[in-house]
Amino acid sequence: MKDSKYTTISIPRPLHDRIEKMILKKEGFKSVSDYATYVLREVVAMHESKDVPDPFTSEDLEQIKERLKALGYL
Amino acid sequence: MRGFSLGSKVAIIGLDSVPPELMFQKLLPKLPNIKRMYDRGIHGTLETCHPPITVPAWMVMLTGKNPGKLGIYGFRHRRGFAYKDGYIVNSTTVKEKTFWELLSAKGKNSIVLGIPPGYPPKSIPNCNIVSCFITPGMEKQFTYPAELKEEVLKVANGKYIFDVTFRTEDREAIKKELFEMTEKRFDVAEYLAKNKPWDFFIMHEIGFDRLHHAFWKFFDPSHPKYVAGNPYEHLDEEYYVMVDERIGKLEKIFGDNCISFILSDHGSKGMHGAFCVNQWLEEQGYLKFKTKPTKMTDIDKAEIDWSKTKAWGWGGYYARIFFNVRGREPEGIIDPTNLQKEKTDLTDRIMAITDDKGQKLHNMVLVPDELYGTAIGDKPDLMVYFGDLNWRSAGTVGHSSNYLFENDTGPDDSVHSMNGIFLMYDPKKNLAGREIRGAQIEDIAPTLMNMYGYGAEVNGMDGRKLSEVFA
Numbered sequence: 001m002k003d004s005k006y007t008t009i010s011i012p013r014p015l016h017d018r019i020e021k022m023i024l025k026k027e028g029f030k031s032v033s034d035y036a037t038y039v040l041r042e043v044v045a046m047h048e049s050k051d052v053p054d055p056f057t058s059e060d061l062e063q064i065k066e067r068l069k070a071l072g073y074l
Numbered sequence: 075m076r077g078f079s080l081g082s083k084v085a086i087i088g089l090d091s092v093p094p095e096l097m098f099q100k101l102l103p104k105l106p107n108i109k110r111m112y113d114r115g116i117h118g119t120l121e122t123c124h125p126p127i128t129v130p131a132w133m134v135m136l137t138g139k140n141p142g143k144l145g146i147y148g149f150r151h152r153r154g155f156a157y158k159d160g161y162i163v164n165s166t167t168v169k170e171k172t173f174w175e176l177l178s179a180k181g182k183n184s185i186v187l188g189i190p191p192g193y194p195p196k197s198i199p200n201c202n203i204v205s206c207f208i209t210p211g212m213e214k215q216f217t218y219p220a221e222l223k224e225e226v227l228k229v230a231n232g233k234y235i236f237d238v239t240f241r242t243e244d245r246e247a248i249k250k251e252l253f254e255m256t257e258k259r260f261d262v263a264e265y266l267a268k269n270k271p272w273d274f275f276i277m278h279e280i281g282f283d284r285l286h287h288a289f290w291k292f293f294d295p296s297h298p299k300y301v302a303g304n305p306y307e308h309l310d311e312e313y314y315v316m317v318d319e320r321i322g323k324l325e326k327i328f329g330d331n332c333i334s335f336i337l338s339d340h341g342s343k344g345m346h347g348a349f350c351v352n353q354w355l356e357e358q359g360y361l362k363f364k365t366k367p368t369k370m371t372d373i374d375k376a377e378i379d380w381s382k383t384k385a386w387g388w389g390g391y392y393a394r395i396f397f398n399v400r401g402r403e404p405e406g407i408i409d410p411t412n413l414q415k416e417k418t419d420l421t422d423r424i425m426a427i428t429d430d431k432g433q434k435l436h437n438m439v440l441v442p443d444e445l446y447g448t449a450i451g452d453k454p455d456l457m458v459y460f461g462d463l464n465w466r467s468a469g470t471v472g473h474s475s476n477y478l479f480e481n482d483t484g485p486d487d488s489v490h491s492m493n494g495i496f497l498m499y500d501p502k503k504n505l506a507g508r509e510i511r512g513a514q515i516e517d518i519a520p521t522l523m524n525m526y527g528y529g530a531e532v533n534g535m536d537g538r539k540l541s542e543v544f545a
Binding site: 027028029030034038041042044045048055056057060061063064065067068070071072073074 | 127128148149150162164165166178179180181193194197199200208210215219220237240284287388389390391466469481486
């Protein structure tokens with residue numbers, strides 16, 4: 001039966017072993033799959049993002065400033 | 075660790091701007107769920123940081139580091155020593171590690187809903203994150219992981235509300251959006267608590283702050299503008315009761331194996347007025363205009379003669395004062411060796427400011443480097459509270475008086491106070507409604523670290539472990 005939440009991808013065994021060795025030292029990642037998911041999410045997000053490195057566009061900034069002013073913060 | 079059941083989860087329900095006077099006194103009898111937690115838990119006031127503002131207060135709470143270490147003194151900062159160039163704080167401005175980042179490194183899972191500043195959501199393994207009210211809009215990537223966004227929008231019926239629109243005097247519209255926003259936040263909170271793995275859960279609701287700012291004069295009989303019998307006289311009760319019901323539902327999902335905290339980042343109280351700090355600085359000879367504005371004008375848009383200006387200020391719940399120092403500001407005129415004397419002189423003048431009736435205002439002047447020990451980032455030279463924070467600072471100029479009885483920037487009836495709330499509840503233990511005293515906002519992160527057994531790793535945090543939690 002197909003698991004709707006997860007699927008399997010193949011990576012070269014030596015790469016798998018290197019990751020496994022590395023994450024043993026680096027706390028936080030529970031498995032190679034965990035690590036691969038994290039890294040792939042980062043890379044995919046980078047490709048998908050058309051935004052400039054600054055999280056707010058100049059339009060966003062003007063709108064946020066107006067909002068913060070109306071809220072009494074500025 | 076006596077009194078703390080090993081293996082328990084911890085959940086924090088963060089309620090922005092809730093004062094003990096409302097939740098633990100006036101409204102407590104109307105709030106069955108919170109009352110049960112209060113009667114069987116530990117409660118007290120949670121003293122906030124300077125300045126008592128949402129940003130940086132939640133980050134102080136959850137990093138255990140004071141605003142000087144974070145380099146965050148409000149939502150907005152100058153960029154270096156520029157007169158006009160500035161930036162709005164976002165999640166990436168926070169360089170210190172939050173509690174859930176520390177937990178993540180231990181392989182523990184967290185749910186983080188709306189903690190400010192939370193936009194853009196940081197990529198933290200083992201976390202499900204939804205960004206905060208500063209998020210520019212639903213079209214942005216406001217979750218980590220990115221796939222979570224679709225789930226949040228589905229739960230919120232396609233419209234997740236980050237914040238209410240506040241540019242209007244139409245209180246009915248604000249009320250409607252306020253309730254809808256908070257209900258949706260709790261819908262998402264329930265969904266996440268049920269469907270995502272977590273050892274630590276934290277959520278933030280901004281609605282209380284908006285309720286207080288937009289409606290305080292309607293429900294507080296001691297507010298100078300209160301009118302008995304107005305249609306929003308019991309809106310505080312209506313809103314708090316709605317949230318109490320939602321907290322009750324959430325508590326059931328958390329289950330018996332979860333210790334819950336209800337915390338706020340600062341309190342609220344009625345606004346007495348706004349003091350026009352820049353007009354006053356001009357009167358005192360510190361600020362000169364090329365052309366003096368005759369109608370309300372933002373200080374950033376006023377034509378300032380920098381060659382004759384010694385100091386200027388910013389508005390908000392507190393005033394930030396900047397000196398125009400030679401070699402530091404682009405057209406600075408104060409000799410750097412005189413800066414300390416200028417600070418002292420201006421402080422003396424600020425302390426002598428009276429209210430509109432000539433009564434003492436009880437102002438407070440703080441110097442970031444002295445206050446925090448270390449103060450990094452784009453700090454003001456002086457931080458000023460007018461009238462024990464009952465008077466906000468108006469940065470705008472062009473008013474006929476230095477005393478305003480309406481906020482200069484929008485509908486506002488409340489200001490911030492130094493005491494927020496602390497409530498801890500362990501379903502497995504009757505702690506008999508004990509009171510905790512002296513808890514401070516930066517104590518929360520080191521306390522959580524101890525609860526999870528990482529007490530040895532709190533070095534560098536400013537807070538202390540709240541031993542009452544473990545007694």
